[in-house]
Amino acid sequence: MLYIFLGYPKTLLNAGGLQRCVGRVEQLGILEHNPQVQYRKEGVFIPGLHEEQLYQVEHRLSQDCLDVGITWDWFNENWAFGNGVTVHKTIAVPEYKIVVHGTNLSLEEFLAWRGRTPLAELELERMHVRHEGWEKYEARWVPGTCPQVPHIVHLTWLITQYPLPEFAYQRLRQVVEGEETTLLRRHLYRNKDFSAVRRWDGR
Amino acid sequence: MTWVGGNTTEVTTTSTTVVDLIAVSSLSIGASIPFLVILVFRTTAGAIADAFLGFKINTTVVMSAAVGGISNTGANQAESGQVIFNGRGTADPYLRVGGAIYGMGGGTTQIGLQIGPDNANFPTAPLTDIVSLGVVSNAAISLGSDEMHVYTQATS
Numbered sequence: 576m577l578y579i580f581l582g583y584p585k586t587l588l589n590a591g592g593l594q595r596c597v598g599r600v601e602q603l604g605i606l607e608h609n610p611q612v613q614y615r616k617e618g619v620f621i622p623g624l625h626e627e628q629l630y631q632v633e634h635r636l637s638q639d640c641l642d643v644g645i646t647w648d649w650f651n652e653n654w655a656f657g658n659g660v661t662v663h664k665t666i667a668v669p670e671y672k673i674v675v676h677g678t679n680l681s682l683e684e685f686l687a688w689r690g691r692t693p694l695a696e697l698e699l700e701r702m703h704v705r706h707e708g709w710e711k712y713e714a715r716w717v718p719g720t721c722p723q724v725p726h727i728v729h730l731t732w733l734i735t736q737y738p739l740p741e742f743a744y745q746r747l748r749q750v751v752e753g754e755e756t757t758l759l760r761r762h763l764y765r766n767k768d769f770s771a772v773r774r775w776d777g778r
Numbered sequence: 779m780t781w782v783g784g785n786t787t788e789v790t791t792t793s794t795t796v797v798d799l800i801a802v803s804s805l806s807i808g809a810s811i812p813f814l815v816i817l818v819f820r821t822t823a824g825a826i827a828d829a830f831l832g833f834k835i836n837t838t839v840v841m842s843a844a845v846g847g848i849s850n851t852g853a854n855q856a857e858s859g860q861v862i863f864n865g866r867g868t869a870d871p872y873l874r875v876g877g878a879i880y881g882m883g884g885g886t887t888q889i890g891l892q893i894g895p896d897n898a899n900f901p902t903a904p905l906t907d908i909v910s911l912g913v914v915s916n917a918a919i920s921l922g923s924d925e926m927h928v929y930t931q932a933t934s
Contacts, residue, residue, distance in 0.1 A: 583787050589788070589790040589920060589922065590790035590791050590792045590920050591790065591792055591822060591824075591919075591920035594792050594917065606792075606917075608792075608794050608917040609794070610794040610795060610915070611795075612795060613795035613796065614795075622795050622796065651837060651907065652837045653834070653837040653838075654798055655795075655796050655797050655798050655911065656793075656797060656798075657791065657793030657794070657795045657796055657797025657913065658793050658794060658795050658797075659791065659792040659793040659794060659917050660790075660791065660792050660793070661789070661790070661791040661792075661793055661797050661799070662788075662789050662790050662791070663789055663797075663798060663799060663800070663801075664789050664800055664801075665800075665801040665802075665803055666800070666801070666802045666803065666926070667802075667803045667804040668804060669804065670806075706806035706904075707806050707904050707906060708803070708804045708805045708806035708807075708904065708905075708906035708907075709804045709806070711803075711804075711906050712803045712804040712906070712907075713804075727786065729787070734793075767822050767823075767856075767920075770787055770788050770790065770922070771787070772787050773786045773787050773788070773924070774786065
């Protein structure tokens with residue numbers, strides 16, 4: 576069973592840390608680690624040269640995912656979820672170009688076409704270039720929800736051997752998405768179970 | 779592409795089958811345009827185990843995360859490395875133009891190789907998604923990756 580949550584775990588646990596949380600520390604469920612089991616968008620497969628589909632994917636997207644516009648359709652064809660625990664990110668950056676207002680020509684292209692033009696007659700604007708890559712990406716979101724600015728979508732997913740009972744699911748959701756979640760028996764985690772938050776201001 | 783800031787906290791996995799790690803989407807790399815992908819990756823200690831990285835373009839795996847590809851040394855130690863994957867928007871008959879170089883190490887061991895493309899042609903449609911793939915051979919170790927940047931290069 577595939578469980579997908581929105582964001583990087585608020586507790587800063589990385590994949591190894593979440594695995595420890597689900598297993599040894601809180602005993603919420605049994606993760607799938609069989610190297611003969613690969614979850615993909617199209618189903619659950621035995622991977623390899625002679626791959627074989629085992630069964631359909633059973634999945635549960637958290638309410639936070641649905642609220643921001645991420646549904647099962649958000650995931651591309653041939654998307655690989657693997658097994659175990661994964662913290663994933665998708666990066667998207669809209670491209671802009673400066674164009675002469677009312678055209679899609681850059682200033683250079685406009686001058687090459689029109690010739691000498693008084694500066695007072697020119698009005699420039701920043702245009703979002705909606706090329707094929709952006710259109711395809713935007714179409715993955717529920718209509719109207721795709722952020723129109725550079726952004727990163729962090730997703731955390733876990734694959735368990737069996738469906739989790741509701742209390743275990745809610746605890747897991749809290750560990751990943753909860754704003755002020757306290758980790759139980761914190762002393763059982765090691766330093767390597769956490770990842771540092773890294774921010775880059777782009778300058 | 780120009781990234782203007784935000785949370786770039788690393789991705790990690792304990793998956794023993796191949797998984798999508800970092801996807802750079804919303805690209806539009808046309809035929810014959812050279813591109814370059816740079817990313818860093820690391821593995822934790824925990825077991826004598828392998829970790830592999832690969833790449834997918836759009837929906838096609840062009841470099842498998844598998845034996846013979848980009849990997850750690852297999853030793854039970856924390857390791858880190860960097861990969862440079864280069865390629866080109868596909869135009870017939872140049873259908874498998876790309877490869878990777880990487881170096882990784884930890885403790886007193888290190889590894890580095892040049893890797894050729896997989897047994898699949900690069901997609902001939904515009905390249906819209908470049909995805910790094912990862913897998914570990916034992917869930918007792920984690921594979922982490924971050925700072926994936928995609929650059930296209932001028933052709934004139």
